[in-house]
Amino acid sequence: MSVQLINDVKSEFLKTFNIEPILVFSPGRINIIGEHTDYNGGFVFPAAVDKGIAAAIQKSDSGSCTAIALDLESTIEFELDTLKPSKEGSWENYVFGVVAEIQNRNKVVGDFNIIFKGNIPAGAGMSSSAALENSVVFGLNELFDLGLTKTEMILISQKAEHNYVGVNCGIMDQYASMFGIKNNALLLDCRTIESKAYEIDFKEHQLMLINTNVKHSLSDSAYNDRRSACESVAKILNIETLREASEEDLEEIIDKVTPGNYQKALYVIQEIERTQKAAIAIEENDLVTLGALIYASHYGLQNQYKVSCVELDFLVEQAKKNKHVLGARMMGGGFGGCTINLVAKTEAKAFAESAAKAYKNKFNNECSVYFIELSDGTHLVQ
Ligand code: GLA
Numbered sequence: 001m002s003v004q005l006i007n008d009v010k011s012e013f014l015k016t017f018n019i020e021p022i023l024v025f026s027p028g029r030i031n032i033i034g035e036h037t038d039y040n041g042g043f044v045f046p047a048a049v050d051k052g053i054a055a056a057i058q059k060s061d062s063g064s065c066t067a068i069a070l071d072l073e074s075t076i077e078f079e080l081d082t083l084k085p086s087k088e089g090s091w092e093n094y095v096f097g098v099v100a101e102i103q104n105r106n107k108v109v110g111d112f113n114i115i116f117k118g119n120i121p122a123g124a125g126m127s128s129s130a131a132l133e134n135s136v137v138f139g140l141n142e143l144f145d146l147g148l149t150k151t152e153m154i155l156i157s158q159k160a161e162h163n164y165v166g167v168n169c170g171i172m173d174q175y176a177s178m179f180g181i182k183n184n185a186l187l188l189d190c191r192t193i194e195s196k197a198y199e200i201d202f203k204e205h206q207l208m209l210i211n212t213n214v215k216h217s218l219s220d221s222a223y224n225d226r227r228s229a230c231e232s233v234a235k236i237l238n239i240e241t242l243r244e245a246s247e248e249d250l251e252e253i254i255d256k257v258t259p260g261n262y263q264k265a266l267y268v269i270q271e272i273e274r275t276q277k278a279a280i281a282i283e284e285n286d287l288v289t290l291g292a293l294i295y296a297s298h299y300g301l302q303n304q305y306k307v308s309c310v311e312l313d314f315l316v317e318q319a320k321k322n323k324h325v326l327g328a329r330m331m332g333g334g335f336g337g338c339t340i341n342l343v344a345k346t347e348a349k350a351f352a353e354s355a356a357k358a359y360k361n362k363f364n365n366e367c368s369v370y371f372i373e374l375s376d377g378t379h380l381v382q
Helices: 003-017 092-104 128-143 150-165 172-179 219-237 247-252 259-283 287-303 310-320 345-363
Strands: 022-031 046-059 065-069 074-078 112-118 184-189 194-199 205-215 325-330 336-344 368-371 379-381
Touching (some): 003 022, 003 065, 003 112, 092 128, 112 128, 128 172, 128 379, 184 259, 205 310, 219 259, 287 310, 287 325, 310 345, 336 345, 345 368
Parallel strands (some): 065 112
Antiparallel strands (some): 205 336, 325 336
């Protein structure tokens, strides 16, 4: 958690509203493996990180609500009985969406003011949106004694994203952000929404992110398209989600699906299996196997599921050329953002520098490197 962020939102809140706020920190996440499997009822392997969103929140007696995004220096005023989605791409939709979804559950939220600020790089695929949604729902739950469980809260956050932001996301991001455990990653079964924690200590190796610093447009619509493609294959198979399918099942309907959708469904089935194998590899501290699974995940995302981009592929290629990197792949929804790399600790910096140099030569653009710590999920800060 960043103390600086908390101090910033707190002092700004006192200055603006003249009253002590409740303080919430809500983290972003990484994902070791298991990409685009969550909305298919499969397994994912995320962890909350030490970057996130700090929010200061308190009741308002002015007759309306105010939300301030400090990073963007943007302020909005709104009333609770006239909530509707704002224009596409605006940050307030995360706030409006969460409030509206709480109201949909017949819980009563009163007027409130909120100020937030974050240090998750936008578009990095580290779930700044889930962190924001969770900070709002967590803060409101506390403030108005709504009695929501953490699971209810993440379902509210997810619905906000579906109905107000327009992305039909799965549950991974909100789950990881809310339930994160320091120094652990969570093998999450998205069918039951239950997870098993794995302590992550890769000894001589570590995880490192490299941000392409690009986010290609249309990524939201491509995301929704992928989800629909998976659902259409599941429908042909007469099952609820692709989690229930095997490669043999898919083979049987090969004539009924497009080659593109066949590959996408195959990717999902294989990625769910890789994620379970990764958990075993971590248990056995077999990092060579884990690394190979991570590379295979990227291969599938690039060639079968087709959600990568040249910048991500380039960074993974750089990793493959370096024997100290055991695995690398794109992370998150795709079309930009970060790669996650499993790299020898003593060589991490040198690899990052050489990859950054090659990247600059190739794209005339800087990439950014993040060494992350696995952290606790959304919580109150005293
Ligand atoms: C985004 C979504 C998640 C998940 C990933 C891909 O981060 O919000 O639900 O689907 O993409 O694994």
